[in-house]
Ligand SMILES: Nc1nc2c(ncn2[C@@H]2O[C@H](COP(=O)(O)OP(=O)(O)OP(=O)(O)O)[C@@H](O)[C@H]2O)c(=O)[nH]1
């Protein structure tokens with residue numbers, strides 16, 4: 530018989546956790562400390578108090594307990610003595626490893642994926658976001674149900690078990706499977722609606738620009754600075770989950786939309802990327818990606834690598850990209866920005882918070898989009914049917930209005946067809 534699972538209510542009391550990272554052979558200690566520092570930040574974001582941490586030097590992961598039986602018992606004793614009720618591992622644990630660790634230490638055990646899922650569950654506000662996170666959580670929990678010895682149902686509230694959807698439900702595996710199938714089909718509709726929306730925007734000549742970057746890089750702050758969007762920006766990881774799109778004014782008046790979306794992180798759980806396909810697809814379909822980098826962060830270069838890797842997973846690696854090197858107002862950040870800019874393609878140093886470098890960034894965006902299409906406003910005599918037909922075929926038209934015996938057309942056209950509109954333009958089209 531399958532064990533039953535009861536995703537629980539959020540507990541009012543904060544959990545105290547002990548963090549466990551590993552250092553592999555050949556890996557410098559600072560690298561292990563660096564990812565553990567990020568785990569600490571994730572724990573803080575999830576509302577957990579960190580009681581202490583261990584970095585275990587690991588030659589080979591142990592199949593049963595990840596860090597080895599003796600060490601696991603030692604960590605458990607130390608954690609319990611410090612008042613921790615929870616162990617959080619920086620690496621993904623197999624279901625059996627998590628169970629064995631709980632048995633050995635008597636403490637509830639979570640891994641990085643579960644912690645990130647928990648934060649997403651707290652942050653998801655729209656129905657799309659909630660569906661996506663519920664899907665990711667159910668996919669995560671499903672293989673763990675069979676092995677559970679009732680522990681999950683014994684937990685009353687607390688981190689790692691918060692669900693956005695049917696919080697009070699008792700679920701068995703069959704129900705979970707039905708629910709997963711249902712969510713998948715609902716999300717398919719969401720994707721179709723988004724695709725339809727994108728097609729409509731394209732037809733009307735809007736360029737789609739997407740902000741990407743590591744979590745906390747300043748994407749929402751930049752959207753607000755560029756578009757006056759009023760999106761919450763917060764010194765927490767994953768402040769933004771649901772995409773927001775605003776009109777972006779460019780110096781050449783080319784119609785463009787700017788989208789702010791989920792931030793990325795190292796070891797972003799794969800099932801989360803899959804579950805958030807409907808949201809993240811925006812990046813793979815964008816005409817241009819603006820990669821926002823937090824240059825005040827000592828690990829900025831590793832953040833860039835992590836973003837690259839997620840973009841590859843999303844099939845967005847081939848999208849044209851420019852770098853917005855952010856937070857140069859912070860001491861030392863401008864130097865780091867200069868180093869990062871070396872050989873990185875088109876880079877613009879900015880401070881989104883102080884509105885510095887934004888004109889340069891707008892200029893760089895306009896330039897990068899120029900190849901995509903030239904904006905035009907022309908009047909063509911209604912009698913010139915052949916010319917009109919060709920323009921309609923190749924241009925993305927925003928509007929078409931009849932004025933006496935002339936037709937006024939507004940839109941964008943790929944640069945290679947500029948000859949079609951040149952005769953009707955007072956001068957060269959603005960680019
Ligand atoms: N000093 C400084 N801080 C900034 C700048 N831009 C953003 N910040 C701060 O960085 C933190 C994160 O900013 P957000 O705009 O929320 O970052 P985000 O990339 O949207 O983060 P997520 O939505 O969590 O992925 C906030 O505390 C901002 O105030 C900047 O140019 N300079």
Ligand SMILES: [Mg+2]
Pocket residue numbers: 748749750761762768769789
């Ligand atoms: Mg944000």
